[in-house]
Structures are given as structure tokens and as C-alpha cells.
Amino acid sequence: MGRGKLRRPPQFGPAHRLLRSSPRRARRPRGRARGQPRGVIYFDVTQTGAAAARSGLTRVNRRLLAEFGPAAVPAVWRDGTLRRADNAAPVVPGAADWFLTAELFSEAERPGFAAFLAARRLRCAALFHDAIPLKHPHITWPKSVARHPAYLKQLAAFDRIFAVSAASRDELLGYWRWLGLATVPPVAAVALGADAAGTPRITVPVTPPAPPQLLCLGIVEPRKNQALLLAACAALWREGRAFELHVVGRMNPHFGRPIVAALEKLRAEVGPRLVWHAAADDAAVAARLAAARATVFPTLAEGCGLPLLESLWHGVPCVCSDLPVLRENADAGGCLAVPVGDVAAWTAALRRILADDTLHRDLAAAAVARPLPTWADTAAQIRSALR
Incomplete structure (x- = not known):
């Protein structure tokens, strides 16, 4: 297939629109009983918590976590289990709790993660960024190219997916269709924030200096x-x-x-x-x-x-x-x-x-x-x- 097209997973290695829903084949996420209080959101910071690089993924993670405030508890995947980031204590989830990740992952990087998803001890949601490693492998980090097929497939085990654009949502759903998955979670496109550093918005045009x-x-x-x-x-x-x-x-x-x-x-x-x-x-x-x-x-x-x-x-x-x-x-x-x-x-x-x-x-x-x-x-x- 030519450049810019989704590619078959390798046979080796780890493999306004605010909320737009995905096709009807989507698996309905487990709901909250009437009157049940809103639970805790365990927010994944396994990779980005200590990241030094100012990457787009890192900025997305940190801005989201900041805006969730006390509703989110930072968590990390370590030693085969989900732990609180502040004290490394294993997470003991309640029925109304969620695990939310905006990171990239694979079973090789997080041993036991597939079993964690299958156990359904709490509901799981993910923010999906793109399928660029599959569409442009020749100019993508080799580790990302190796990880991405298994990552995209593992996302189908989540309860909800939020895509960072309608285009990304369509790419993910198209890849799942290509894999022939019978049941997939709902995928909604969400609008990412424009206020990168939390600075006030410029609301009056400014004359830039010369030379331009x-x-x-x-x-x-x-x-x-x-x-x-x-x-x-x-x-x-x-x-x-x-x-x-x-x-x-x-x-x-x-x-x-x-x-x-x-x-x-x-x-x-x-x-x-x-x-x-x-x-x-x-x-x-x-x-x-x-x-x-x-x-x-x-x-x-x-x-x-x-x-x-x-x-x-x-x-x-x-x-x-x-x-x-x-x-x-x-x-x-x-x-x-x-x-x-x-x-x-x-x-x-x-x-x-x-x-x-x-x-x-x-x-x-x-x-x-x-x-x-x-x-x-x-x-x-x-x-x-x-x-």
C-alpha cells in the first residue's frame, strides 16, 4: 500500500463537534446506577508524569490533569498493577471509578495490562491521538511503529474512547473494521483546548513588530x-x-x-x-x-x-x-x-x-x-x- 494508508500489522514484535458517537456496533459502556455518586478518575501518568520533553502528548496529559483538579487521582502502572502516583499504593477501585489514559502503551511495556483490562475491576477510558505510526512508518519513531498495531487493538478492550479529532476517530474505527472486530467501545471526538499554557486569550488584534x-x-x-x-x-x-x-x-x-x-x-x-x-x-x-x-x-x-x-x-x-x-x-x-x-x-x-x-x-x-x-x-x- 502507498504512503498515507493504513498498513497491515507486522507479524512480529509488539504489535461545533464536541461529542460525536461512533457506529451502532459499539459496546455500551457499563453505566452508573441511579443515585450512585460520581467516582474517582484514576488518571494515567506512567510515562508523562516525569517526561522532560515538551511533546504534544505530554502537554495534553498535563493540561487535562490540571483541569480535572481533585476529581482525578494521578496513577501509574508499576510492577504489574495500577498504583497511586503519590505513594505507590495499589489502587482499590470502587464501582463508580474510572481509569483514564491519554498515553501510549503495549503489553510489553506494561506487563499484565491486558489482564487488568479483562478483569473489569473498574471502567476504563482512553484518549486516542492518531494512527500516524501506521500511515507514515517511514518517518515515525521505530518504537511507535512497533507498538501501534497492538495498541490500537487493545483500545477495543476499553469502555470508552475519546478521539482528539473527527479524523482520528474515523481512522480508529476504520482500523477496527479492517481487523474485523465484532464489538468495539463507543468513540467520541472531543475538542482539545487552545489555551496551551493557561495564558489569557488575545481578544484584540495586535500589530506585530517589524521586520515581520x-x-x-x-x-x-x-x-x-x-x-x-x-x-x-x-x-x-x-x-x-x-x-x-x-x-x-x-x-x-x-x-x-x-x-x-x-x-x-x-x-x-x-x-x-x-x-x-x-x-x-x-x-x-x-x-x-x-x-x-x-x-x-x-x-x-x-x-x-x-x-x-x-x-x-x-x-x-x-x-x-x-x-x-x-x-x-x-x-x-x-x-x-x-x-x-x-x-x-x-x-x-x-x-x-x-x-x-x-x-x-x-x-x-x-x-x-x-x-x-x-x-x-x-x-x-x-x-x-x-x-
């Missing part, structure tokens, strides 16, 4: 497609356009080196007009957003596309790939969608956003005026469903 700055957020790797962005910007600099490009994100150690080499080569030619911020915390990212004329997001594949949402939260227009998953949020305003992988089209789009003040003003006005979900909204949607 373009900002690219995301790990440096082929999937994020910074190579295309460098080519488009190089063409504009050769035209004499005065602007800066700021690339914010760590390098993918498996696939990012050629892109970093291209970035450093171009930086030697254009000097301070091209800046790579390999390590940036939330405050540094917010400062870069405050100075940006537009964010640029030439990605090849996403589960949701948080950089687009976060850009709009800061009132900054986003020039993004014309992917169905991104259009779920881009079509409401503030974005300029560009054909995926088309260097000429991207060069033209960046030229427009840099030179056309009317276009920029209209996009910025739309960005600050349109509705955007918050992480409090996301947590409320999920918590409401966990009854």
Missing part, C-alpha cells in the same frame, strides 16, 4: 515538514523579502538531522533572519507568538494540530497544510490553508501573508473573534461522559 516574523512550532522532523518551509523561505529571501523565520522545537534524533543540516546551511547564508530555538519553555513560546506575524504549519499528518489552535489563541494567523484534520479547526477562521507538500504554493502563501496587510488584518480579526475551546472545556466534556 514567521514562527514554526513543532519537533524538527520530516512529518512536520520544516524542509519545505526552509525551501519556501529561501526563495522569498532571494526575492529580497525582509522577514525572519523562527523554528521552535527539538530535533527528532531518528529523522531530524538532515533537516537541521539544511537549516544550518541556510542560516549560514541568511544570518540572523533564520533562528532555531531547540529548547523553549512555555514562556519562551508565548514570547515568540507575541512577536509573530503568522505561524506556519506545513505538517504532513496530525492527530489534532495543537500549534494551529495555540496560534489562534494568541491572535496570530496560521498558514497551515490543507489537511482534513486541520480544517476541522481552520475553517472557522484565522487560517490560510495551503496544499500539502507544494513548495510553490507555500512560497506564494507566505509571500501573501508577509506582503498583504489587508489579508493579514482580516485573518487576525477572525482569529481573535472566533470561538475556541479551552482545556477546561475538554476536561468537562470528558468528565461528563465518565458517569
